Amino acid sequence: MKGKKLGKTIIEKIIQGHTKDDAAPGKIVWMDLDVRSARDFGGPNVVKNYEREYSDLPLADSKKTFFTFDLCVPASSLKYADAQQLCRDFAQKHNVKVFDVNKGIGSHVLIEEGLAGANSTVVGTDSHLNILGAVGCFGQGMGDVDITFAFRAGKTWFEVPETIKILLKGHFSYSATAKDLTLKVLKELGTRSAALKAVEFYGDAVQDLSLAGRITLCSMVTEMAGVIGFIPEYGDSFREEINGISKTKFNPFSADADSSYAEVIEINVEGLTPQVAVPFSPDNVRDVSELKGTKIQSGFIGSCTNGRTEDLALAARVLKQKKVKTDVMLKIVPSTAMVYRELLEQGILQDLFRAGAIISNPGCGGCADGHIGLTGEGEVQISTGNRNFEGKQGKGKTYLASPAVVAASCVLGEIASPEDL
Amino acid sequence: MSVHRGRIWVISDNKGNLIENIDTDQIFHNAFLHITELSQMGQYALGNLEGWKDFSKKARSGDVLMVGRNFGAGSSRQQAVDCFISLKIGLILAPSFGAIYFRNALNSGFPVLKSPALEEMVRDRKLETGDEIEVDFHKGKGLSLSKGFSFQVEAMSTVQYDIFKAGNLFNYGKTILKD
Numbered sequence: 001m002k003g004k005k006l007g008k009t010i011i012e013k014i015i016q017g018h019t020k021d022d023a024a025p026g027k028i029v030w031m032d033l034d035v036r037s038a039r040d041f042g043g044p045n046v047v048k049n050y051e052r053e054y055s056d057l058p059l060a061d062s063k064k065t066f067f068t069f070d071l072c073v074p075a076s077s078l079k080y081a082d083a084q085q086l087c088r089d090f091a092q093k094h095n096v097k098v099f100d101v102n103k104g105i106g107s108h109v110l111i112e113e114g115l116a117g118a119n120s121t122v123v124g125t126d127s128h129l130n131i132l133g134a135v136g137c138f139g140q141g142m143g144d145v146d147i148t149f150a151f152r153a154g155k156t157w158f159e160v161p162e163t164i165k166i167l168l169k170g171h172f173s174y175s176a177t178a179k180d181l182t183l184k185v186l187k188e189l190g191t192r193s194a195a196l197k198a199v200e201f202y203g204d205a206v207q208d209l210s211l212a213g214r215i216t217l218c219s220m221v222t223e224m225a226g227v228i229g230f231i232p233e234y235g236d237s238f239r240e241e242i243n244g245i246s247k248t249k250f251n252p253f254s255a256d257a258d259s260s261y262a263e264v265i266e267i268n269v270e271g272l273t274p275q276v277a278v279p280f281s282p283d284n285v286r287d288v289s290e291l292k293g294t295k296i297q298s299g300f301i302g303s304c305t306n307g308r309t310e311d312l313a314l315a316a317r318v319l320k321q322k323k324v325k326t327d328v329m330l331k332i333v334p335s336t337a338m339v340y341r342e343l344l345e346q347g348i349l350q351d352l353f354r355a356g357a358i359i360s361n362p363g364c365g366g367c368a369d370g371h372i373g374l375t376g377e378g379e380v381q382i383s384t385g386n387r388n389f390e391g392k393q394g395k396g397k398t399y400l401a402s403p404a405v406v407a408a409s410c411v412l413g414e415i416a417s418p419e420d421l
Numbered sequence: 422m423s424v425h426r427g428r429i430w431v432i433s434d435n436k437g438n439l440i441e442n443i444d445t446d447q448i449f450h451n452a453f454l455h456i457t458e459l460s461q462m463g464q465y466a467l468g469n470l471e472g473w474k475d476f477s478k479k480a481r482s483g484d485v486l487m488v489g490r491n492f493g494a495g496s497s498r499q500q501a502v503d504c505f506i507s508l509k510i511g512l513i514l515a516p517s518f519g520a521i522y523f524r525n526a527l528n529s530g531f532p533v534l535k536s537p538a539l540e541e542m543v544r545d546r547k548l549e550t551g552d553e554i555e556v557d558f559h560k561g562k563g564l565s566l567s568k569g570f571s572f573q574v575e576a577m578s579t580v581q582y583d584i585f586k587a588g589n590l591f592n593y594g595k596t597i598l599k600d
Binding site: 028030041042044045048049053079080083125126129141142143144145146148149151153157159185192193196223225227281387389390391392 | 441442444445446450451454455457469471490491494495496497498499503517519520521524525528529578579580589591592594597598
């Protein structure tokens with residue numbers, strides 16, 4: 001290695017494109033930010049911080065600054081109504097665009113609006129903003145102090161992470177889905193291997209994933225304690241899909257052949273079956289067959305992990321000619337207004353409604369203090385979300401699974417695979 | 422200023438092992454996210470962590486927390502750091518932190534330091550709740566005053582130390598924003 005300059009991984013290339021410093025792993029650099037955003041969660045604190053620290057000083061660039069409301073939309077409590085209005089007033093004063101309570105999950109909206117382009121840098125107050133890795137963008141969730149500074153400065157400090165390479169070998173087919181692949185990876189990695197690192201996923205199992213599937217996998221890099229995940233293998237259908245959305249030509253970086261990885265991990269997913277994460281940890285994953293018969297009172301389909309049209313269409317297929325069991329609540333939250341429109345146009349909402357599902361307007365739904373999907377003491381919920389930490393969605397227990405498994409479970413009133421119907 | 426002395430709390434389970442993967446909902450539950458007054462936040466610190474729900478009543482100004490790896494996993498909420506600032510906790514030591522949590526603490530000028538040897542020292546009962554320790558942030562050195570031995574902690578990086586000295590990212594940023 002003496003004197004030889006190693007090639008760069010994807011995260012190193014993206015950061016290098018946004019800094020004058022040397023973007024080598026372990027180095028702290030000043031990184032320019034293409035987009036900085038805040039939600040109704042964290043956003044009010046950003047506004048308060050900004051006014052305290054900078055009063056009437058201008059933003060670095062109002063055209064690159066956004067609010068995205070998604071956590072509690074429209075506000076179902078007075079505190080969120082106040083929080084959102086505080087952000088709107090600030091946005092108006094500083095000429096900032098607001099994707100308001102009608103638009104849906106901010107990270108998805110940024111993709112749909114073409115604001116999270118490949119090789120760009122995006123920060124916001126959403127810990128799942130690394131979802132943007134699905135489209136080759138370095139998205140990063142940050143706290144309100146960070147985002148306040150980013151609003152004003154247009155840049156931030158960042159320690160360039162090391163990268164690990166994950167080879168997902170083998171093929172799988174329905175009834176396993178991208179969510180099952182994701183849970184399988186979580187089972188293998190836990191919160192240790194990817195901790196504080198960037199991840200590059202390769203292999204047959206990922207190259208044909210659609211945008212929805214890529215979002216699912218990249219979203220849960222957060223639960224692996226990773227910084228960001230990229231899937232640098234793109235099939236033609238994905239390119240078509242993303243070119244249809246993005247305003248610029250999709251041309252993401254790939255890693256250099258001689259780039260250096262902290263670790264290379266192979267995971268065999270040949271013949272993968274549906275997986276379920278058991279309370280109270282997303283990496284506490286078992287095969288659905290081990291959990292069959294576990295009684296549930298509610299199901300949730302949605303979230304930034306599994307709220308795309310494809311996810312809800314899959315649930316509708318499982319529910320076709322079936323009914324949600326009478327004593328079970330199935331709550332469905334499409335991720336964005338665009339998804340909602342597609343579901344309407346394709347008749348999927350009607351199918352879901354006929355099956356007995358409760359369908360809400362787009363947004364985050366059940367995470368944190370959301371507007372739908374909370375659990376009561378003693379309640380058992382099966383959800384397509386990404387976290388099942390104790391007490392997060394209420395006093396009940398939450399299992400995590402794919403839309404297909406959640407739909408099937410809601411028909412039978414117990415954890416089940418679609419094949420059990 | 423770069424040396425802190427205080428009494429430690431080993432945040433362990435009933436078997437005496439450091440609790441790993443403590444997430445932000447266990448540190449500061451989402452039910453209280455509407456609170457923006459720093460003085461109100463301390464009472465909820467570790468309020469949803471089994472076995473430690475009464476922590477805020479027991480903590481004293483200057484105390485040091487020792488926690489398991491991946492501390493502060495989960496959401497980006499700043500309150501999960503601010504609740505400890507509110508209680509005037511002196512610093513937190515962990516084998517590792519969640520990425521966002523570490524940044525949030527650093528940007529608030531709150532000392533968080535990594536100590537890979539922590540798990541072993543807790544397992545061997547070399548570090549126990551109530552012990553007095555001293556930590557040098559700049560040199561990366563820990564010292565048990567109660568038991569008289571030293572241990573390694575990772576020194577603050579230049580950026581972390583600069584922000585810590587300035588008080589927080591905003592103060593530090595004033596020098597950056599001039600150009």
